[in-house]
Amino acid sequence: MNKQSIFLVGPMGAGKSTVGRILAEKLGYDFMDSDHEIEARTGVTIPVIFDIEGEAGFRARETTVIDDITQQPGLVLATGGGAVLSAENRRHLAARGFVVYLRSTLPALIQRTKNDRNRPLLQTENPETVIERLLTERGPLYEGVADLIVDTQQASVFRVVRHIQDQLVREGVVS
Ligand SMILES: Nc1ncnc2c1ncn2[C@@H]1O[C@H](COP(=O)(O)OP(=O)(O)O)[C@@H](O)[C@H]1O
Ligand SMILES: O=C(O)C1=C[C@@H](OP(=O)(O)O)[C@@H](O)[C@H](O)C1
Ligand SMILES: [Mg+2]
Numbered sequence: 001m002n003k004q005s006i007f008l009v010g011p012m013g014a015g016k017s018t019v020g021r022i023l024a025e026k027l028g029y030d031f032m033d034s035d036h037e038i039e040a041r042t043g044v045t046i047p048v049i050f051d052i053e054g055e056a057g058f059r060a061r062e063t064t065v066i067d068d069i070t071q072q073p074g075l076v077l078a079t080g081g082g083a084v085l086s087a088e089n090r091r092h093l094a095a096r097g098f099v100v101y102l103r104s105t106l107p108a109l110i111q112r113t114k115n116d117r118n119r120p121l122l123q124t125e126n127p128e129t130v131i132e133r134l135l136t137e138r139g140p141l142y143e144g145v146a147d148l149i150v151d152t153q154q155a156s157v158f159r160v161v162r163h164i165q166d167q168l169v170r171e172g173v174v175s
Pocket of ligand 3: 080
């Protein structure tokens with residue numbers, strides 16, 4: 001029987017890419033990151049895609065990649081923070097795997113994303129305001145698609161991984 005895949009959702013800086021990679025290792029699952037897959041398929045970085053095709057172009061690529069990846073069993077997928085904006089993505093995530101929402105507080109997210117040039121949406125005068133707005137707009141979308149919510153602001157990456165592992169065993173998602 002195929003191992004059910006695990007999909008991580010949450011805002012920029014929640015830890016999806018970092019926690020996801022370690023969680024996959026611990027579980028013996030493959031790890032995929034939708035941002036990395038988009039960059040591999042296009043041969044350019046996320047900021048370049050935003051520059052050339054705008055956010056709309058990026059979102060179209062993101063939806064294609066998420067549709068492709070979520071059909072694979074036995075993997076941990078780190079999505080990008082805006083993946084839940086698309087109803088199609090939400091449908092695929094909810095139907096095709098176990099969704100973990102990495103939740104965090106505004107101060108923690110600000111701290112973890114500052115000075116990072118790879119997030120086009122935060123390259124503004126006031127990234128804190130952007131993060132706060134996105135949290136307000138997207139929080140309900142993360143919650144609506146989540147099978148499990150994990151608060152990450154007070155825990156190390158490894159504590160978060162261990163907590164997710166314990167919950168996955170408790171829910172019978174992994175043995
Ligand atoms: N629980 C945590 N505690 C401390 N730092 C964290 C935690 N989770 C992630 N980080 C750090 O925050 C930054 C953003 O993490 P990342 O995995 O890129 O987030 P996302 O993919 O959700 O945007 C990285 O430097 C990462 O090491
Ligand atoms: O929140 C968003 O809209 C985005 C989050 C990013 O991924 P991370 O959440 O891994 O930073 C990346 O997909 C892109 O910059 C857009
Ligand atoms: Mg990421």
